[in-house]
Each structure stands twice: as C-alpha cells, then as structure tokens.
Amino acid sequence: MAKIDAIYVALVFIVPGYVFLCIRNQFVVGQGKLGKEQLLSYVTVSGVNFALWGWIIYFAYQYEAYIPVKAVAWITVIIAIPAISGAAMGVCNQRDYFRKAFHRAGLTPSHSVPSAWDYKFSRSPGEWVLVTLKSGTRFAGWWAGRSFASDAPSERDLLIEQVYEIPDDGPWTPTRKSVLIMSGEMQTIEFIPQEIANEQEATSPTPTSRPSASSEGPSAAATKQSAERSSGVSPAGPGQAA
Numbered sequence: 001m002a003k004i005d006a007i008y009v010a011l012v013f014i015v016p017g018y019v020f021l022c023i024r025n026q027f028v029v030g031q032g033k034l035g036k037e038q039l040l041s042y043v044t045v046s047g048v049n050f051a052l053w054g055w056i057i058y059f060a061y062q063y064e065a066y067i068p069v070k071a072v073a074w075i076t077v078i079i080a081i082p083a084i085s086g087a088a089m090g091v092c093n094q095r096d097y098f099r100k101a102f103h104r105a106g107l108t109p110s111h112s113v114p115s116a117w118d119y120k121f122s123r124s125p126g127e128w129v130l131v132t133l134k135s136g137t138r139f140a141g142w143w144a145g146r147s148f149a150s151d152a153p154s155e156r157d158l159l160i161e162q163v164y165e166i167p168d169d170g171p172w173t174p175t176r177k178s179v180l181i182m183s184g185e186m187q188t189i190e191f192i193p194q195e196i197a198n199e200q201e202a203t204s205p206t207p208t209s210r211p212s213a214s215s216e217g218p219s220a221a222a223t224k225q226s227a228e229r230s231s232g233v234s235p236a237g238p239g240q241a242a
Contacts, residue, residue: 011078016049017042020082020089027090029118029151045082053077094122117156120191121149128172128192128218129160133185140164140172141179143191156183172218192218 021041053076059065060073092098093112102109113119126144133139141147141160148159158181164172 011074012050012054013046014039014042015046015078016082017045019079020045020049020086023083023086024090024093027087027094028112029122049082049085050077053081115153117149118151121151124191127194128164130190130192131158131160131181131186132188132190133181134187135185138166139179139181140166150183154183156186157181158186158189 021038056077057070057073060070065073099109099111111119113122124143126142129141129143131139131141139160141163143160146161150157160179160181163175163177163179165175166172
C-alpha cells in the first residue's frame with residue numbers, strides 16, 4: 001500500500017512539474033540543467049497543475065468511467081497539459097511577451113536569458129558575421145541554421161557554417177570551408193543583417209539575399225565600416241561623405 005501511495009505522490013506532485021520544466025527549457029537558453037536541486041520547482045508546478053486540472057481525474061472517478069477513460073484523464077492531467085503549458089510558456093518567454101507586458105505596466109523585471117551571447121545567438125535567423133580574434137585574425141561568414149554557438153558558460157565556442165574571404169575591394173567571396181573558433185580566442189563578433197548587406201550590394205550584379213556556396217557576401221564598404229567601429233572611428237552616417 002505504501003508503494004502505491006508513493007507512486008501516486010510522484011505522479012501528482014513531481015511528474016507534471018518535471019514535464020513542464022523540461023519542455024519549457026527547450027525554448028529558453030541558458031537555463032540550469034534539470035536535477036535534484038529543482039525538486040521544489042517540480043513540486044510547486046505540479047501542485048498548481050493539479051489544483052487547476054485535478055477535477056478532470058475527479059470526475060472520471062466520480063462518474064465511474066471505464067478504465068480507458070480514467071487512463072486518458074490521468075495522462076491528460078499528468079503529461080499532456082504540463083507539456084502544452086510548458087511549450088506555451090517557453091514560446092512566450094522566448095518572444096519576450098511577458099517582458100513587454102511588464103514594460104507596458106512600467107515594470108522592469110530581470111531577463112530570463114543570463115547573457116548577451118545566449119540572447120543574440122538564440123534569436124539570429126540568418127545574417128553575416130565578422131569575428132575578430134585576439135590575435136587580430138578575422139573570419140567572415142554566414143551564420144544560419146547549420147551554424148552553432150555553445151550555450152555552456154565555460155565553453156563559448158562558435159561554429160560558422162560557411163567562411164567567406166575578405167578582399168581589399170568588392171564583396172566577400174565564398175569558400176567551401178567552415179570554421180570552429182574555440183572559447184577564449186574571440187575578441188569581438190559583429191553582425192551584419194541580411195537587409196543591410198542587400199542595401200550595400202544594391203548596385204552589384206551578384207545577389208546576396210540567398211547565400212550559397214557560390215554567392216557573394218557584403219561589400220568591402222560594409223567590412224570597412226565594421227573595421228572602423230572596431231578601431232573606434234565612426235563611419236559616415238546617412239547623407240555624409242565617407
């Protein structure tokens with residue numbers, strides 16, 4: 001009997017919280033790994049979940065439903081609802097819906113993403129990057145779905161899926177190489193959004209809106225502006241002579 005009670009407690013007060021947090025953390029980078037120290041979180045979330053949805057199980061037993069109906073009721077309350085709620089909470093958190101609502105109310109809550117690294121790379125759909133190493137070496141490339149940035153605080157390594165060469169004049173030229181840059185080697189990372197690169201290349205016969213193994217990257221002007229920013233020289237603004 002004691003074993004059955006222990007299973008019941010685990011199902012009601014631990015499993016829903018674990019499912020909720022496990023799914024939510026798939027959408028929110030930089031969160032701590034799930035472990036024993038989060039037992040209190042599991043119990044709290046599970047308690048709220050059962051308080052809101054436990055009536056589904058109650059009615060299944062109250063009206064003496066068939067065993068399959070009772071099973072569906074348990075699965076719905078213990079797994080399905082926490083999973084859906086965790087996914088919804090994760091998406092809302094990822095898109096800053098809660099922060100925007102707080103800001104409208106004049107409040108400034110702390111951010112759930114712990115670092116600028118995690119924030120930027122979790123929200124970068126596809127853009128040009130220019131990485132400057134501590135040695136002065138620069139790597140230009142295209143950052144998109146096949147690139148990767150580590151979310152481990154102690155290992156901030158970076159994989160750029162396609163490297164581009166930076167000429168003295170003209171647009172970046174593609175190579176068939178990728179590059180893995182290890183943690184501690186990087187000094188700065190500059191991002192050039194695709195629309196800005198397109199503006200820079202408005203007069204170029206080679207399109208840059210769909211990067212491939214043979215497409216060209218941003219022009220030397222964009223690279224020059226990035227170099228000027230790195231050296232503390234302000235680039236010419238709109239309407240100014242370069």
